[in-house]
Amino acid sequence: MLTMIGKRLMFAIPSLIGVVIVTFLLTRALPGDPAAYFAGPAAGKEAVEQIRKKLGLDKPLIEQFFRYTNDLAHGDFGNSLTTGQPVATEIRNRLPASAELTLLGLVVSIVIAIPLGVLAATRPGSWIDHLCRVTTTAGVSLPVFFTGLVLVYVFYFRLGWSPAPLGRLDVFYSAPPTVTGFYLIDTLIARDFEAFRSALSQLILPAVTLAVFSLAPIARMTRASMLAVLASDFVRTARASGLSPGTVIVTYAFRNAMLPVITTLSMVFSFLLGANVLVEKVFAWPGIGSYAVEALISSDFAPVQGFVLTMAVMYVLLNLMIDILYGVIDPRVRLEG
């Protein structure tokens, strides 16, 4: 098992090198001149040149690349110009915010979508099947930022149930001491229940927004996969043997229907990381998505490269995790490098 993981990680190295080269070249190929941007609205030609020199952008591309990879090897992702902070620190501070939101969104989505899909599959054509169809269609057809804005409008602006969309905590609470970076966990460790409440209430709307977006693929995939399994011979045999419907559905059918669902989950997770960008914008969430977009708008190279690299590493780990999960769920899947 360990050798397998090691092998898989080895295979990821060339793709990571590729990512480093491609992001470097892509960010350099972006239109826009960071020196002109950061010299400010009133700068003349000399001022722009001074800034260019300070940023090291007057050097040939190949030298810039070697300097960049050298810094990377030392764990230095460079400095963001828009926020003025080292990229590595920023990503470390912001990744938990995005991860907490994405994971919670995914959990909410799974909790709703899987039972919905299973019920829809066991009772095709019933009202619950129609409900499943309607919610999933609505979910995919609504753009995330729109769902987010509507939720803010209804639950914050109109009804006042939800707190102000001002990021992870209410303005007058201070953040808990960092242990995991997940506020829900850190506030509990610090036994600051008021802050926990605040963090949770700030999370609900953005997490629901993400959940609405990701409901559709999970529910549809669960339904389709369950339908296929329920029609198969071994389920018929199980039913014929007089097993209770619960046992048949959960133990026999559901477990076998899980594989495609897991694959979908990993895909949905990566979608969610993308969708996060917009949700973070709407809810003023201090995550890495909004960070990367800000940086992109001002052609700030370092954060964009850092972001893409972090994402690449996360995808590699995610895929590895999914592969391992396959083996756990279905012993027929053999793990080979």
Place this chain on the structure above:
Amino acid sequence: MKRRDFLKSVSGLAAAGAMTPAPAIWSAAKADARSETLLIVSEGGPNNLDIHGVGTNVPGYEVSWNCYDRLISHEMKSGPGGVPYYDRDKFKPELAEDMNVGDMSVTFKLKKNAKFHDGTPVAAKDVKWSLDRAVSVGGFPTFQMSAGSLTRPEQFVIVDDNTVRVDFAKKDRLTIPDLAVIVPCIVNSELVKKNASEKDPWGLEYTKQQTAGSGAYKVAKWTAGTEVIMERNDEWVGGPLPKIRRVIWRTVPQAGNRRALLERGDADISYELPYRDFQEMKANGKLDVVSLPFSNGIQYIGMNVTKPPFDNPKVRQAMAYAMPYQKIMDAVLFGLANPMFGAPAGKATEVAWPQPTKYMTDMAKAKALLTEAGYADGFETTISFDLGFAGVNEPLCVLVQESLAQLGIKTTINKVPGANWRTELNKKEMPLYTNVFSGWLDYPEYFFYWCYHGNNSVFNTMSYKSPEMDKLIDGARTAAATGDMSAYDTDVKGFVDLAFSDIPRIPLYQPFVNVAMQKNISGYQYWFHRRLDYRTLAKG
């Protein structure tokens, strides 16, 4: 656990959950804190707390303004609608106790009890070091200092521990005003030098992350891209002690949410909202909305005069008659701007800037001028704008495109991303574009020097060159420096008239800065930098 016990415990938990009283959202202490805390929401936050830093953005200027002092500042006068508006011509001491203007120098005596945030007294050597820094670090701060002929460290002289003299490089009316802008802020030199390095002799890395000034506020916590928390400096001697104890400035990128926060009463003050929102908020009266014209600022349509067809003044005049001025005012700005067109035919030119042109939308006249210039069937061109301000620029360009189509001019719209806009402007190749220029120093000759002079600065985006224009601008600058007001008036009127008849750029309107705040917020003042001054704000 038995099923029954389990159910019992679950229902117990649920009941307990239902019975726990929701904690009061504001405990007494928190409510107090709230009444002395100002919550600002805006689209972007600072990227550097020091205006001398490399590429400090505009929100960073706001931090500098409130956390650092300058030797002098401006008095206030009553502006449009009775809102306090900075007085270009009246200065008041801030760190200085008094200012003594001589023929070729100005001497400042420092306030004796002035202290930096860490308790060190403010001394002449700090002033000298800070001004040296501003003229030496390069980039924007150095550029801004040079606008007032402040270019060399030798100009700043320590007379004694409490006295500093600034020597003039030449007579320039802008030297003293330039000492009251944001850039010449006074920095705690000992503290910063301790944290400087060989590679960074001015300690820019240190002041990027923390404030080292003597100003009314100091930054208590800064989370880049998320929030800035500032606390009042109770020892401040630059003016009366501010009422607001704490300022929390949060970044809320979504304009709709900023409006919702204001209307729900959660945020105290915000700007950078779409014009439509400001106009609606003004109409429904729940909030105070202040709209004031940008001092020395104009949104215009520029034309590249080096290439056909815009090298022909007749074509440029035709364009000026073809602009859909009123439509832009109504549909794009919702009336929140001063028109810079349609002055009555007999009106004499004033010694002021900005002032409206006599052009109005007149398609027949435009057609006639185009025919005269040999473009009876029109031509094809491209109009470019900065996507960073798409909210205004995009509808504006669409209206212009529509209007030009009536003359047979086919216009393609070119949207330039914000990061790329300045590069494109610098190239001076765009044939037709819209842009804003506004100067911190509110003097007509300053605007014209940057925008119309033949030395072709970045802001002369049209590449306009005219010896006659240069003579008038240089004449006005010399006249202002020597105090020859009649020659000054003639020259200013002269260059305004020439700019309007030759019309390399078509003024559209003077934009407004809009700020929305709760009814219980008072003390807003308009500054040339158009950012907030927390020192005069009060709540309740």
